[in-house]
Amino acid sequence: MEPEIIVTVFGSSRPREGDADYEEARTLGRALGKHGFAVCSGGYGGVMEAVSRGAKEAGGKTYGVTAEFFKAAKLNPWIDVEVRKKTWEERLFELVRMAHGFVACKGGTGTLVELAVVWEMLNKSVMTRKPFAVIGDFWLPILDRVREVELGHPAPWGEANGRLVHVAASPGDAADHLVKNLKQK
Structure with a gap:
């Protein structure tokens, strides 16, 4: 049996079933599940629900990293394993720690923070590539805009000389990028 490979997906809690952003995340979850990835998310609604639902529809395993901080939020029904954390910060870093790869969908300030934290950790080699x-x-x-500052700068950082974040044209392209980098080594 292959070792479990977990992909953490970030995205907005706002989309609802039938919304384009929800359906895009659901398609992503299906693609990741089809390729044998376990899917990790923040465990609540919106993109987190959709990607978990898609993964389950494809026979995949799902993790939801939740926090006591979000008292009113409910775990979505597509989560197999809840990982409960006390604070927002602990939740954020657990989402990062658990993952072998990442995908960011459209989102607001929370998703922006998640994207920035992962990008900076990769850029400064705080975690392995x-x-x-x-x-x-x-x-x-x-x-x-960030690459305008980073590219070509005489620094040891990863983004100074390369692209750490792949811009995927579609959910399938994002899944293919992860397959190429996590399963075809």
């Missing part, structure tokens, strides 16, 4: 994809062009303006 792990594949990271964003879906579509939503995050592209931020990536491009």
Whole structure:
């Protein structure tokens, strides 16, 4: 049996079933599950629910990292294993720690923080190199602006000379990027 490979997916809690962002995340979950990845998310609604649902529909395993901090939020029904943390910060770093790779979907300030933390940890080699994809062009303006500062700079950082974040055209492209970097080594 292959060792479990976990992909953490970040995204907004706002989308509902039938919304384009929800269905995109559900498609991503299905693609990840089909490729044998376990899916980890923040465990609540929106993108977190959709990606977990898609993974379960494809026969995959799901993890939800929740926090006591979010008292009103409920665990989505597609989670197999809840990992409960006390604080927002503990939850964030557990989402990062558990993962072998990452995908960021469209999101708000929480997703922006998650994207920035993972990108910085990769950039400064705080963690080993792990594949990271964003879906579509939503995050592209931020990536491009930061890269203007980083690229070509005489520094040892990873983003100074390469691309640490893959911009995926679709959920399938994001899944293929993870397969290429995690399963075809």
